[in-house]
Amino acid sequence: MRSALKNSSVPALPGDIAQQAVRLEDVRKVYGSGEGAVVALDDLTVGFESGSFTAVMGPSGSGKSTFLHIAAGLDVPTEGSAWLGGVDLAQLDQTELTVLRRERVGFVFQAFNLMPSLTISQNVALPVRLGKGRLDRDWMREVIERTGLSERLSHRPSELSGGQQQRVAIARALVTRPDVLFADEPTGALDTQTSREVLALLREIVDSTGQTVVLVTHDPMAAAHADSVVFLADGRVAGTPDSPSADTVAERMTHLGD
Numbered sequence: 179m180r181s182a183l184k185n186s187s188v189p190a191l192p193g194d195i196a197q198q199a200v201r202l203e204d205v206r207k208v209y210g211s212g213e214g215a216v217v218a219l220d221d222l223t224v225g226f227e228s229g230s231f232t233a234v235m236g237p238s239g240s241g242k243s244t245f246l247h248i249a250a251g252l253d254v255p256t257e258g259s260a261w262l263g264g265v266d267l268a269q270l271d272q273t274e275l276t277v278l279r280r281e282r283v284g285f286v287f288q289a290f291n292l293m294p295s296l297t298i299s300q301n302v303a304l305p306v307r308l309g310k311g312r313l314d315r316d317w318m319r320e321v322i323e324r325t326g327l328s329e330r331l332s333h334r335p336s337e338l339s340g341g342q343q344q345r346v347a348i349a350r351a352l353v354t355r356p357d358v359l360f361a362d363e364p365t366g367a368l369d370t371q372t373s374r375e376v377l378a379l380l381r382e383i384v385d386s387t388g389q390t391v392v393l394v395t396h397d398p399m400a401a402a403h404a405d406s407v408v409f410l411a412d413g414r415v416a417g418t419p420d421s422p423s424a425d426t427v428a429e430r431m432t433h434l435g436d
Contacts, residue, residue: 284351
């Protein structure tokens with residue numbers, strides 16, 4: 179099904195935009211109607227180049243979660259277009275969207291969401307097994323080695339630390355070679371040192387494999403591991419600095435909405 183999606187008649191974006199892993203074009207998302215309507219995204223246009231590591235930041239209510247849901251094909255915009263890997267998500271039916279999310283999108287959340295009855299090896303392979311696809315064992319072995327899990331494959335999640343469980347979640351997200359890995363507050367449940375180790379792992383994966391990572395976070399220290407930051411405020415882009423540092427990100431966050 180993956181090859182069918184990639185070779186389908188769904189129109190692709192022209193020129194350089196087609197090379198972007200994720201693209202939202204003039205996206206507006208409104209919840210409710212009439213006087214009670216809430217505008218979560220307001221004509222948002224943003225793109226993420228393949229192989230980039232981008233942090234998306236903003237205060238509560240800025241539109242971060244809505245952005246993530248639309249970019250990953252979990253929700254649809256009221257207006258505008260969302261593209262993933264050159265595919266217009268609006269052109270896919272629900273079955274095709276399910277396949278796309280399973281095979282071409284990786285997710286890592288604050289909660290590890292591991293299957294407690296499965297071994298680490300089985301948890302990592304789960305997305306491929308659910309899709310009834312063929313497991314690329316060489317790639318899975320590389321992913322496991324990169325995430326430092328080689329000595330833990332027969333363990334259950336309950337036998338691992340929080341940081342090790344998040345490494346399993348990252349390996350599971352990578353096993354299908356996704357177009358993009360969305361990490362939503364992936365260090366929120368971890369201590370400071372473990373958080374740094376997980377973020378360094380994401381940085382290393384981007385640098386060594388060319389994986390596209392979009393990190394949704396409120397933490398300036400986490401954002402400092404990215405190549406650039408997209409600040410959101412009131413559903414709009416409020417800045418896109420390159421080479422962020424924890425201090426500059428924290429300073430910008432204090433003035434969002436000014």
